[in-house]
Every structure is written in C-alpha cells, then in structure tokens.
Amino acid sequence: MALIDGLRLEGIRGRVTADAALAPFTWFRVGGPAEVLFQPADADDLALFLQQLNPEIPVTVIGVGSNLLVRDGGVAGVVVRLTAKGFGHTVREAGNRVRAGTALPDKRLAAFTRDEGLGGFAFFHGIPGTVGGALRMNAGANGVETRERLVEAHAVDRAGRRHVLSNADMGYTYRHSAAPEDLIFTEGVFEGEPADPGAIQAAMDEVEAHREAAQPIRDKTGGSTFTNPPENKAWQLVDAAGCRGLRIGGAMVSEKHCNFLINTGDATGHDLETLGETVRARVLDTSGVRLDWEIRRVGRFATEASVEPFLGKG
The missing domain is CATH 3.30.465.10 (Uridine Diphospho-n-acetylenolpyruvylglucosamine Reductase; domain 3)
Structure with a gap:
C-alpha cells in the first residue's frame, strides 16, 4: 500500500502529494521524488498533521533548496515544505x-x-x-x-x-x-x-556587489559547499588542491569561486556528491584538512549507487 493511502488526514487543510518531484524546488535542479510531500496551510495545520502521523514515518524538512542536494533515489517518508502563503x-x-x-x-x-x-x-x-x-x-x-x-x-x-x-x-x-x-x-x-x-x-548594495563579483549566482548551484575550517578558508584549500574547474559528469567546481559546485546542465545528484567527496579527498591529501559539508544532502542513492565519504580515504 502506498504511504499516502495510510496517512490520517482528518482536518488537514494543506496540500498532500504522492511521488512529488523535488528537483524543481532545489537550486541544483537534481534529485529524486518525495514519497509524500506535505505543504501545510499554517503552523496549526502542521501541528495537526504531525500529531496524526505515525511516529515511525520519517520526516524531512526543506526550504527553498538553495543549500540542498537531493539524492537520485528520492526521499522516503514525508517531506515537509513550508510555503510563503502560510509562513x-x-x-x-x-x-x-x-x-x-x-x-x-x-x-x-x-x-x-x-x-x-x-x-x-x-x-x-x-x-x-x-x-x-x-x-x-x-x-x-x-x-x-x-x-x-x-x-x-x-x-x-x-x-x-x-x-x-x-x-x-x-x-x-x-x-x-x-x-x-x-x-x-x-x-x-x-x-x-x-x-x-x-x-x-547602501549596506545591502555592498553585499549584493560582493556576491555578484565573487560568486556564480546565476548558475545552478547549491551555495557554499563546505564550511570554513578553523583558521582556513575552504575555497583556498580547494584551489590549492587543484580542484578549480574539476568536472565529474555534469558537475563542476566553479571557476569563479571554487567552494561552489555547479550543475552545468545534465548533472545528477550522484555526480555532484561524487565531485564533492573527490574534492574532500584531494584537500585531505594535500593539506591534511578534513572539509565538512555545508550543503545538506538528503534522501537515498539510486539503485546500486553510493558515494563514500572522502572516497573511502577518511
């Protein structure tokens, strides 16, 4: 029985969708579907839905998807996406x-x-x-x-x-x-x-000018890929490891700012995550620093696919 058929939806005013595409909600524009997508009408609706939801069903929350990578196998359970209308x-x-x-x-x-x-x-x-x-x-x-x-x-x-x-x-x-x-x-x-x-x-204009000059904001990207380690900048470590412009499939390390990954047009979630772990492995080899992901990765890998952290080196 499909998960959506087993949900209790008494009094729920929000939108509930089975097998809902998530890629359009992410800036990378990749990834598989949500088993069930719930978009609550407001906070009361969200609370009621969760009160009725079987506690064994996993819940994943997403926003505008600017710092999110959805894996190609999709997300099991319920994905909650808050919308501007209610929140x-x-x-x-x-x-x-x-x-x-x-x-x-x-x-x-x-x-x-x-x-x-x-x-x-x-x-x-x-x-x-x-x-x-x-x-x-x-x-x-x-x-x-x-x-x-x-x-x-x-x-x-x-x-x-x-x-x-x-x-x-x-x-x-x-x-x-x-x-x-x-x-x-x-x-x-x-x-x-x-x-x-x-x-x-004026301060906002200065912020915008910096982003325009330094970041690939017009590409399909997920924002900063890795957090800055103590006393280091992630982009400098990535650059020193020779990863600027590195490509795997349709995924590429940005030439403009190498702490950004880009979907050049036909990347998969697997391409992007593999590229990220390749970068982490090379930075570890060259500097001894273990970069941590800032991009949030959710969901399941496609059948028979996987990506090991640091490509198995860490």
Whole structure:
C-alpha cells in the first residue's frame, strides 16, 4: 500500500502529494521524488498533521533548496515544505523587533527591516535562503550571523507539540545550531536598532556587489559547499588542491569561486556528491584538512549507487 493511502488526514487543510518531484524546488535542479510531500496551510495545520502521523514515518524538512542536494533515489517518508502563503509573514513588533515566518526569503527580511528603519539585517540580503534555514544553521554573511539578531524561535516538534526557544536555547556555533533535529521552525523574532533606510540600502548594495563579483549566482548551484575550517578558508584549500574547474559528469567546481559546485546542465545528484567527496579527498591529501559539508544532502542513492565519504580515504 502506498504511504499516502495510510496517512490520517482528518482536518488537514494543506496540500498532500504522492511521488512529488523535488528537483524543481532545489537550486541544483537534481534529485529524486518525495514519497509524500506535505505543504501545510499554517503552523496549526502542521501541528495537526504531525500529531496524526505515525511516529515511525520519517520526516524531512526543506526550504527553498538553495543549500540542498537531493539524492537520485528520492526521499522516503514525508517531506515537509513550508510555503510563503502560510509562513512568509513579517510583522513589526514593539520596540525594534520583527516577527518573521520561516518561509520568508532572507532577502525579504532585509528589505522589510530597511523599510522599517531597523539596522543590523543587511547581511541577510546576501543569504540565498529562508528564515527557517537561517535559524537552523546560524546562517551568516559579511561577518554577521543569525545568532546576533535572534531573540526567540518558534517551532513544532515531531509529535506536533509547540516550542519557543530563546537565543541561548539554540546553542549556536559557526553554521550550526544545537536545537533538536526534529524541530520544524515556524517563525523567528529578531531585534535590530534604529538606522537610516538609505544607509541600510547602501549596506545591502555592498553585499549584493560582493556576491555578484565573487560568486556564480546565476548558475545552478547549491551555495557554499563546505564550511570554513578553523583558521582556513575552504575555497583556498580547494584551489590549492587543484580542484578549480574539476568536472565529474555534469558537475563542476566553479571557476569563479571554487567552494561552489555547479550543475552545468545534465548533472545528477550522484555526480555532484561524487565531485564533492573527490574534492574532500584531494584537500585531505594535500593539506591534511578534513572539509565538512555545508550543503545538506538528503534522501537515498539510486539503485546500486553510493558515494563514500572522502572516497573511502577518511
């Protein structure tokens, strides 16, 4: 029996789709389907769905797919994708605070706070993701991180229970949160300080100019591939290992910024992951540094396919 036939959907208002293509939701434009895709109407709908879902069924959450690689065999269980209709709100609150839904693109949070005369958010203009992804991974750009602006995060757990986490509860470190993995963030409350909208726009323009000049933002890419190791820059290690422009199948290390992988047109998820692990193996050989993936990889490999970390060297 198909998984969707066994789901309890009493009172559910969101969209539930079986065998749903995920590649169109990712910037790489690769990967297999979701066994079931659920797009909740709002936080109440999400909580109700999770309360009714068999706890043995795995749940995977995706956003706009800017830092995501879906494997070719697809994703088992339920994939939850929050949409702007139910989770894309922005509300100015008392003082210098803003409440934002987790499907809101980071660039729109930057624009909203600019219009409200709130400073400290221009860095979000340079992050190609959503508020939810920023909360989960402490996203940052231009030397500023999400943890510096977050007051509290609202979430729903795997059993459909509501939670409110303080900044300290999130356990932030570089590109990482210690928040429980089963939490699905629904909104965040942030705090800035009064600032001139013109000055904020100038800062946003500077962020945009840097991205345009340094990153392959018009290609099918997944953003920064590896996190920066302590006292190192990932792109420099990749370059020193001779991997700039390296190709496997339809996947290529960007010539413009070699901490970016690119789908040149016909790459598979397997091509991209194999290329990433090839780069990790070469960096390990040349520098002794073990790069960690920043791109999130989800799902199953296609039949009889696999990719070993560091190609079996690590």
